[in-house]
Amino acid sequence: MNKSALETVKLSRQFQSGEEVLTILDEVDLKITSGQTMSIVGASGSGKSTFLHLLAGLDKPNSGKILWQGEDIWQWSSQTMGVRRNQTIGFVYQFHHLMTDLSALENVALPLWIRRLPVKEAHEKATEILAEVGLSQRRFHYPSQLSGGERQRVALARALVTEPKCILADEPTGNLDSENAKIVFHLLLQKVLEKNIALVVVTHDLSLAYRCEHQYRLMKGKFELER
Numbered sequence: 001m002n003k004s005a006l007e008t009v010k011l012s013r014q015f016q017s018g019e020e021v022l023t024i025l026d027e028v029d030l031k032i033t034s035g036q037t038m039s040i041v042g043a044s045g046s047g048k049s050t051f052l053h054l055l056a057g058l059d060k061p062n063s064g065k066i067l068w069q070g071e072d073i074w075q076w077s078s079q080t081m082g083v084r085r086n087q088t089i090g091f092v093y094q095f096h097h098l099m100t101d102l103s104a105l106e107n108v109a110l111p112l113w114i115r116r117l118p119v120k121e122a123h124e125k126a127t128e129i130l131a132e133v134g135l136s137q138r139r140f141h142y143p144s145q146l147s148g149g150e151r152q153r154v155a156l157a158r159a160l161v162t163e164p165k166c167i168l169a170d171e172p173t174g175n176l177d178s179e180n181a182k183i184v185f186h187l188l189l190q191k192v193l194e195k196n197i198a199l200v201v202v203t204h205d206l207s208l209a210y211r212c213e214h215q216y217r218l219m220k221g222k223f224e225l226e227r
C-alpha cells in the first residue's frame with residue numbers, strides 16, 4: 001500500500017474566545033504523498049499556522065486525526081512523538097529561529113546532535129547540506145553575520161539535514177525582498193523534489209504558491225482548491 005507522508009482525517013480545531021467558540025479548522029481531510037508539493041494561502045487569522053502546528057504534532061486537535069505514514073500520531077507517548085517528529089518533519093519558519101550563539105554549521109547540526117549522532121558525523125552532514133544550499137563559505141558565520149536570505153537558507157538546510165519525510169514551511173520567504181524570496185522558494189522546491197520530500201508551504205505570495213503542484217486556500221475552516 002502506498003501510504004501518504006501526511007494525512008488529516010476530519011481534523012478540527014476550535015478556540016474559545018470569551019463566550020464564543022471559533023472554528024478554525026472544520027473536519028479537514030487532506031493527503032500529501034512523498035514528493036508532492038502543496039501551498040496554502042489565506043487571510044491573516046484563517047488558521048494556516050494552526051494547521052501546520054497540528055500537522056507537526058505541536059498542537060492537539062479537538063477532534064479528528066493526523067497520520068504520519070499511516071500512523072495516528074496522538075496514539076504515541078510524548079517521548080515517541082518527539083523522536084518520530086525528529087525523523088519525520090522538518091520545519092521552516094518565517095523568522096528562521098536560528099540559535100544566535102551557534103554558527104551556521106552548528107545550527108544545521110543541532111537536530112543531529114539531538115539524535116545523538118557523533119559530532120564528527122553530524123558536522124559532515126551539516127557541511128554537505130550547507131554546500132547544497134550554496135553556503136559552504138558561510139558555514140562558520142553566526143546568524144548576525146548572515147544576510148536575511150542566507151539565514152533562511154540555513155533554516156532550510158537545518159530542516160533538510162535530518163532527511164525528513166515532510167517539510168512544513170510557514171511563510172519561509174515572508175521576511176525577504178521579492179528577489180531573495182524567489183531564490184529561497186525555488187531552492188526549497190528544488191530540494192524537496194530532488195529528495196522526494198512532501199512539502200506543505202504557507203505563503204502570501206501567489207506567484208510562489210502557484211509553483212507548487214497543489215494550491216489551496218484556507219477559508220472558514222475549509223481548504224478550497226485555489227486554481
Ligand SMILES: Nc1ncnc2c1ncn2[C@@H]1O[C@H](COP(=O)(O)OP(=O)(O)OP(=O)(O)O)[C@@H](O)[C@H]1O
Binds near residue numbers: 042
Ligand atoms: N492558542 C490560541 N488560543 C486562542 N486563539 C488562537 C490560538 N492560536 C490561534 N488562535 C486564533 O486562531 C486563528 C488562526 O490563527 P493562525 O495563527 O493559525 O492564523 P494564520 O492564518 O497563520 O494568520 P497569519 O497569516 O496572520 O499568520 C486566529 O484568529 C487566532 O487568534
Ligand SMILES: [Mg+2]
Binds near residue numbers: 048049050170
Ligand atoms: Mg501564520
